[in-house]
Amino acid sequence: MATRTKKRAVKKPQAAASVVWFEVPADDLDRAKKFYGALFGWSFAKIPAAIDDYWHIDTGGKDATPDGGLMPRLYPEQSITNYVGVPSVTMAMKKVEKLGGTICKLKTAVPGMGYFAICQETEGNTFALWEMNERAK
Numbered sequence: 001m002a003t004r005t006k007k008r009a010v011k012k013p014q015a016a017a018s019v020v021w022f023e024v025p026a027d028d029l030d031r032a033k034k035f036y037g038a039l040f041g042w043s044f045a046k047i048p049a050a051i052d053d054y055w056h057i058d059t060g061g062k063d064a065t066p067d068g069g070l071m072p073r074l075y076p077e078q079s080i081t082n083y084v085g086v087p088s089v090t091m092a093m094k095k096v097e098k099l100g101g102t103i104c105k106l107k108t109a110v111p112g113m114g115y116f117a118i119c120q121e122t123e124g125n126t127f128a129l130w131e132m133n134e135r136a137k
Contacts, residue, residue, distance in 0.1 A: 093129065
């Protein structure tokens with residue numbers, strides 16, 4: 001007699017949370033562009049942004065290699081911020097708080113691109129969450 005085997009529900013793998021963008025704050029933007037350009041061969045192009053004097057950093061890597069932004073330092077302790085891609089900034093913010101982290105800047109739209117939030121983890125390091133969404137307003 002044939003026996004039936006039950007099919008197991010297959011868990012969908014969660015997408016890897018990868019660094020998708022980074023921001024480098026600088027006290028002297030020209031000095032920083034010269035340093036990173038000479039060190040890594042990065043190129044810079046000024047782009048319109050909510051922050052005056054914001055520069056796109058082209059790292060020259062393939063599509064999977066994140067580019068970044070160069071910006072004026074906003075406060076003395078500001079360091080490089082990595083943006084980690086997530087499916088939902090709102091859900092990730094809740095998880096940050098549940099795990100003991102802090103939300104430093106609430107979900108903010110970058111029109112036509114997506115949403116971000118700035119967070120601090122339990123060791124005091126700052127990072128950002130990024131959700132791609134071309135309908136962001």
